[in-house]
Amino acid sequence: MIEAKDLTKRFGKQLVFQNLNFQINDGEFISLIGPNGSGKTTLVKILMGLEPSSSGTLKINEKQTIGYVPQFRNIDLDYPLNIEQFIRLNLKFTFSAKQRNHENKIIKSIMQKTHLTDLRNRPLGLASGGEKQKAYLAQALLNDPKILILDESTASLDVEVKTQLMDLVQELNQKYHLTVIFITHDYELTKKYTKRALLFQNKTIVPVKVENISKEMFEVEAENVRI
Numbered sequence: 001m002i003e004a005k006d007l008t009k010r011f012g013k014q015l016v017f018q019n020l021n022f023q024i025n026d027g028e029f030i031s032l033i034g035p036n037g038s039g040k041t042t043l044v045k046i047l048m049g050l051e052p053s054s055s056g057t058l059k060i061n062e063k064q065t066i067g068y069v070p071q072f073r074n075i076d077l078d079y080p081l082n083i084e085q086f087i088r089l090n091l092k093f094t095f096s097a098k099q100r101n102h103e104n105k106i107i108k109s110i111m112q113k114t115h116l117t118d119l120r121n122r123p124l125g126l127a128s129g130g131e132k133q134k135a136y137l138a139q140a141l142l143n144d145p146k147i148l149i150l151d152e153s154t155a156s157l158d159v160e161v162k163t164q165l166m167d168l169v170q171e172l173n174q175k176y177h178l179t180v181i182f183i184t185h186d187y188e189l190t191k192k193y194t195k196r197a198l199l200f201q202n203k204t205i206v207p208v209k210v211e212n213i214s215k216e217m218f219e220v221e222a223e224n225v226r227i
């Protein structure tokens with residue numbers, strides 16, 4: 001379980017959020033939503049130990065490792081690695097034959113889980129957006145995480161590819177009891193894949209049932225941001 005108690009974060013004089021109190025259950029598929037700049041990425045950085053909190057606590061079970069899937073960025077057409085080589089970047093480089101053997105098995109299994117086996121030799125620079133995003137997902141799964149964070153990972157994909165990626169994540173969530181935290185601005189995907197959301201509002205978090213979220217709420221937030 002992930003549990004926040006009175007979690008507060010400031011950057012210098014800027015208060016990002018204060019007194020966050022929430023829980024995320026093991027195996028839950030939950031969305032993390034709210035306007036641009038409300039603190040979604042900052043919160044997951046604190047969760048991953050990449051950023052200190054200002055006060056309060058954010059606890060996870062010590063044994064729970066975390067996989068992080070960012071939104072894919074532009075990758076040059078002549079990027080030197082193929083999909084499999086790119087995924088391997090998250091492994092420890094080793095010259096031990098025994099360790100290599102072990103790693104090969106892990107890679108094979110991850111490629112099967114993410115449906116990338118047939119694409120393993122494709123240069124990453126020539127892969128489609130969805131294939132690149134799946135490669136990022138595969139990389140995040142290498143260390144057998146119990147918690148998977150998708151940080152706007154569907155943002156630059158077209159609707160059909162978004163759905164394919166989310167179906168895959170849902171499969172991983174259900175088959176392997178992965179806890180999934182889905183950071184998104186996408187109303188349709190929030191509705192389709194999650195039952196509960198942590199909504200950033202007025203510098204704190206409100207846990208809400210997704211069935212009670214309206215499209216207008218997403219749009220109002222977007223407008224607020226523009227002002």
Ligand SMILES: Nc1ncnc2c1ncn2[C@@H]1O[C@H](COP(=O)(O)OP(=O)(O)OP(=O)(O)O)[C@@H](O)[C@H]1O
Nearest residue numbers: 011014016034035036037038039040041042043152
């Ligand atoms: N390292 C940093 N130093 C100073 N301010 C920061 C730092 N990182 C984030 N911020 C600020 O903290 C606030 C929260 O940023 P964060 O990226 O967490 O928001 P977000 O909800 O993920 O936004 P978006 O939806 O646009 O990705 C923003 O005002 C941002 O400028």
